[in-house]
Amino acid sequence: MSGLLPLANLKMDSVYHGENTERTYTSCTWYGTATPREPAERIDWYLTFGDGGARDATAAQRALFAGELPQGSRATVVGFGDEAYWLTSTAEMDDITCGLAVRDGNLSVKVILRGPQHPPATCEADAKRLARTAWDEVPR
Secondary structure, eight states: OTTTSOGGGBOGGGOEEEEOSSEEEEEEEEEOSSSTTSEEEEEEEEEEOOOSSSOOHHHHHHHHHHHHGGGEEEOSOOSSSSEEEEEOOOSSSTTOSEEEEEEETTEEEEEEEOSTTSOHHHHHHHHHHHHHHHHHTSOO
């Protein structure tokens, strides 16, 4: 990913990781070069666990992903994943240019883009490229 997002712009105090008995979550935020205090790119990874019995990890992730759909609209084609949707600005996520969430099995990746480096004309293509790269970085 360092070829797509410069590591120098990744602020280590903006890297979060959490885990509970149901899922693990990692979030990384890169800051812009024109406005270094403003977040430009954020990528979130969510991996949902099964319990080896009744709890199916894919079904659980599918349900969590479906619960997020009201804040965006379904994407028609992204070229990977089981399902995807575009994010829009909401009260929780204001001032985004665009965002994309993609789920495949028990893994989902969310990319949120903001600022002048992601104008509307290229934002969706940037989001697809970053989501695919973030997806490919996860070992399977």
